[in-house]
Amino acid sequence: MIAADHSYLDNAVLPSGDSPELVLVPASLEERIAALKLNSPAWKGPLDLDAYITRENHLAQQSLTKDGLITWLLVVQGQPEGERTILSSCETYKKKAVLVQNGKVEYVPALSIGSVFCRPEFRGKGYAKRMIQELVMKMDMEPKATNKVPFSLLYSDIGKKFYAQFGWKPYPSAHFSLPPVPKDAYDRAIVRSDLPTARTLVADDVRRFMCSADVVQKELEILRAASQRSPSAKVGVIPDFDHFKWHWAREEYYAELLFKDKAPPLIKGAGDDQSRVYCAWNRNFGETPEESTLYILRWVYDEPTSSEETEKTAQAMATIIRRAQLEAYEWNMAKVQFWNPTSVMERAVAILDPTAQIVHREQDSVACLRWHGAEQDKEVEWFWNEKYAWC
Ligand SMILES: CC(C)(COP(=O)(O)OP(=O)(O)OC[C@H]1O[C@@H](n2cnc3c(N)ncnc32)[C@H](O)[C@@H]1OP(=O)(O)O)[C@@H](O)C(=O)NCCC(=O)NCCS
Structure with missing residues (x-):
C-alpha cells in the first residue's frame, strides 16, 4: 500500500484540498495498517514500527474500542481500494456518554476523534482541513437521521484555532x-x-x-x-x-x-x-x-x-x-x-x-467539544473532564 502511495506521489499532480475529487472513506484493514505506518513517526514513541502496530492492534481489541473504532482516510474518488493514496487520516471512537437537561438524564453515544494526521510531504495543502470538514458533514447528517450523537470531543495537540474553525470549542485544559x-x-x-x-x-x-x-x-x-x-x-x-x-x-x-x-x-x-x-x-x-x-x-x-x-x-x-x-x-x-x-x-x-x-x-492536549444537538448555540458544560476520557 505504501508503495502505491509513493508512486502516486512521484507520478501525479496532487489535487488541492478543496478539490471535488476528494472523499472521506473508512479504511480497509490493510489501509489502516498503511495509515499507521505513515503516522508512526508521530506517535510510536520508544517503540519500533512493528511494536507500534502491535500496540495499536492490541488497543483496538479492548472492550472500549473494539466495536466503535473507524480509521478514516481522505482519498481521491475512484481510486481502487488497496491502491488509494492516503492524503490524510484520522480515527473516530464511539463512547458511552450522558446528556442531562431539565432534570432528565439520557444515555447517548458520543464520538471521540483522534490521530489526525497528514504525512509531512503532503502538509500545508489543506488535506487535514478537508478531512475534518468531510467528517463534520458526516457527523452532522447522523443526528438528523437518528438524533443520537449529541456531541464529539477531541484533544488538540495543535492549539485551539485549527479545530475551532469546525466548531470544536476549547474547554478547561x-x-x-x-x-x-x-x-x-x-x-x-x-x-x-x-x-x-x-x-x-x-x-x-x-x-x-x-x-x-x-x-x-x-x-x-x-x-x-x-x-x-x-x-x-x-x-x-x-x-x-x-x-x-x-x-x-x-x-x-x-x-x-x-x-x-x-x-x-x-x-x-x-x-x-x-x-x-x-x-x-x-x-x-x-x-x-x-x-x-x-x-x-x-x-x-x-x-x-x-x-x-x-x-x-x-x-x-x-x-x-x-x-x-x-x-x-x-x-x-x-x-x-x-x-x-x-x-x-x-x-x-x-x-x-x-x-x-x-x-x-x-x-x-487541549480538550475540545463540539455540540451536534438541535439547538445550535446551546451552552454546554463538560463534566468529568479528566484524563480517563482521552484516547
Ligand atoms: C496537524 C496536521 C494534521 C495538519 O495537516 P495539513 O494537511 O498540513 O493541514 P492543512 O493544510 O489542512 O491545514 C493547515 C492549517 O493547519 C495549521 N496547522 C498545521 N500544523 C499545525 C500545528 N502544529 N500547530 C498549529 N496549527 C497547525 C496551519 O497553521 C494551517 O492553518 P491556516 O489554515 O490557518 O493557515 C499535520 O501537520 C500533522 O499530521 N502533524 C503531525 C500530527 C499531529 O500533530 N496531528 C494533530 C493531532 S491533534
Whole structure:
C-alpha cells in the first residue's frame, strides 16, 4: 500500500484540498495498517514500527474500542481500494456518554476523534482541513437521521484555532504537574506531615470503588440536580471500567516490552477508605524518562460540605498524590499529572507544595467539544473532564 502511495506521489499532480475529487472513506484493514505506518513517526514513541502496530492492534481489541473504532482516510474518488493514496487520516471512537437537561438524564453515544494526521510531504495543502470538514458533514447528517450523537470531543495537540474553525470549542485544559518522590523522602514526608498513609488499589479495587453502579448514580444525581438549576446541557463521557482497562492495556504493553525484569504494573491507583477518596492512574511511557508521566486518570470523592470536611478530603488527596509521586519514581517517570483540578485538589497540592502552580495548556492536549444537538448555540458544560476520557 505504501508503495502505491509513493508512486502516486512521484507520478501525479496532487489535487488541492478543496478539490471535488476528494472523499472521506473508512479504511480497509490493510489501509489502516498503511495509515499507521505513515503516522508512526508521530506517535510510536520508544517503540519500533512493528511494536507500534502491535500496540495499536492490541488497543483496538479492548472492550472500549473494539466495536466503535473507524480509521478514516481522505482519498481521491475512484481510486481502487488497496491502491488509494492516503492524503490524510484520522480515527473516530464511539463512547458511552450522558446528556442531562431539565432534570432528565439520557444515555447517548458520543464520538471521540483522534490521530489526525497528514504525512509531512503532503502538509500545508489543506488535506487535514478537508478531512475534518468531510467528517463534520458526516457527523452532522447522523443526528438528523437518528438524533443520537449529541456531541464529539477531541484533544488538540495543535492549539485551539485549527479545530475551532469546525466548531470544536476549547474547554478547561489545566493540570498540576508534580515531581516523583523517592521512597525515603516519601516515608519522611508522611511521618513529618502526619498525613495518613494511602492504600494502593489494584484493578479490581478501581472497579469497586470508582466504577460501581452506586458511584455512577451518585455522580448522575449531581448532574441531574445541577441541570434543574441551570438551562445548559450537561454532558460527560461515562467514566466506566472499560476506560481504565484501555489505559492499562497500553501501559502493560509498554511495561512488558521496556521493563522485562520488573514486576508488572499492578498498582493502578491509590485511595483513603476513611475519607472515601480514590484515584486511578496509568503510566504513560514517553520516548525518554523525561517525557514519561504518571497520569491520574480520574478522582472519585464526596464533595465536602463544610470547611472541616474540605480539609479532611484535601489531606486524604494529598497523601494519595504523594503515593502517586512515589509510584512515578519507582517507574522512572518524570512527573505526576492530573487534569482540571477542583478547589479541594488545589488545597491538597498546596499542602504538599505551596509553590506549585496550575498549568493551562494552550497547545497540547487541549480538550475540545463540539455540540451536534438541535439547538445550535446551546451552552454546554463538560463534566468529568479528566484524563480517563482521552484516547
Ligand atoms: C496537524 C496536521 C494534521 C495538519 O495537516 P495539513 O494537511 O498540513 O493541514 P492543512 O493544510 O489542512 O491545514 C493547515 C492549517 O493547519 C495549521 N496547522 C498545521 N500544523 C499545525 C500545528 N502544529 N500547530 C498549529 N496549527 C497547525 C496551519 O497553521 C494551517 O492553518 P491556516 O489554515 O490557518 O493557515 C499535520 O501537520 C500533522 O499530521 N502533524 C503531525 C500530527 C499531529 O500533530 N496531528 C494533530 C493531532 S491533534
